[in-house]
Amino acid sequence: MSNTSIHFYRPYDLFGEFSNFYLAPIELDRYTWPTTEHYYQAQKFSSDETHYQNIQRLETPREAFFYVRTNKPSRLDWNEVKDEVMLKACLAKFQQHSNLKELLLSTGDQILVEHTEKDLYWGDGGDGTGRNQLGITLMKVREILKNN
Numbered sequence: 001m002s003n004t005s006i007h008f009y010r011p012y013d014l015f016g017e018f019s020n021f022y023l024a025p026i027e028l029d030r031y032t033w034p035t036t037e038h039y040y041q042a043q044k045f046s047s048d049e050t051h052y053q054n055i056q057r058l059e060t061p062r063e064a065f066f067y068v069r070t071n072k073p074s075r076l077d078w079n080e081v082k083d084e085v086m087l088k089a090c091l092a093k094f095q096q097h098s099n100l101k102e103l104l105l106s107t108g109d110q111i112l113v114e115h116t117e118k119d120l121y122w123g124d125g126g127d128g129t130g131r132n133q134l135g136i137t138l139m140k141v142r143e144i145l146k147n148n
Contacts, residue, residue, distance in 0.1 A: 006107055007115035009123070017100050018112065018138055021061040024100060026092040036089040037061035043085045044073035083133065086122075090141045104142050112138045 008015040011022040020037040031053075033039040038055055041064040045051035051071055058064050075081075094101045112135040117126025122134040 005111035005113050007113045009114060009116045015103075017103055018114075018134075020089075020134070024093050024097050026089065026096055028089065028092045031056050033089075034059075035061040035064070036086075036093050038064045039089045039092075040082075040086055041065060041068050043081075044068050044075050044078055045071075046075055048074045083137070086134070086137050087140060090137055091144060094141050094145060101145055104138065105145060107142065111135065112142075 006015050006018075008018040010016055011019040016022055017024070020040060021035060023035055026033050026036060026039060028039055033042070033056060038058065038061060042052045042055040045055065045068075051067075051074070055064050055067055058067060094104050113132055114123040114134040115126065116123040119125070120130040122131070124130040124132045124135070
């Protein structure tokens with residue numbers, strides 16, 4: 001692994017394509033999702049078709065993000081499956097958009113970091129103390145794409 005890292009967060013900044021808020025529709029589980037964020041949030045309601053479809057139809061990823069804060073998710077195994085859900089969504093994104101696949105592969109072996117103080121799990125916490133699970137997930141996707 002290279003000592004250099006690539007930081008990303010906002011979809012309109014450098015490497016913003018790595019953000020889940022970046023507009024790159026994916027086809028997954030019978031639907032077209034405007035962003036990976038839409039898909040990820042909808043999975044929290046996978047047993048409730050109404051909420052699932054409501055999220056799919058939301059205009060922005062921010063709306064999808066806040067939807068789950070105003071509606072109680074029904075999925076009881078969420079903490080056990082959330083990493084796999086994110087991997088599935090990110091893999092679809094980079095497999096279905098060749099330009100994004102090329103961008104991700106162009107990062108070589110650099111460390112990918114979702115740099116934000118707003119998230120200690122998916123991001124780095126802003127100071128490196130966070131888990132950076134989105135960065136870890138994207139590096140897994142990169143390895144899968146390299147090997148296929």
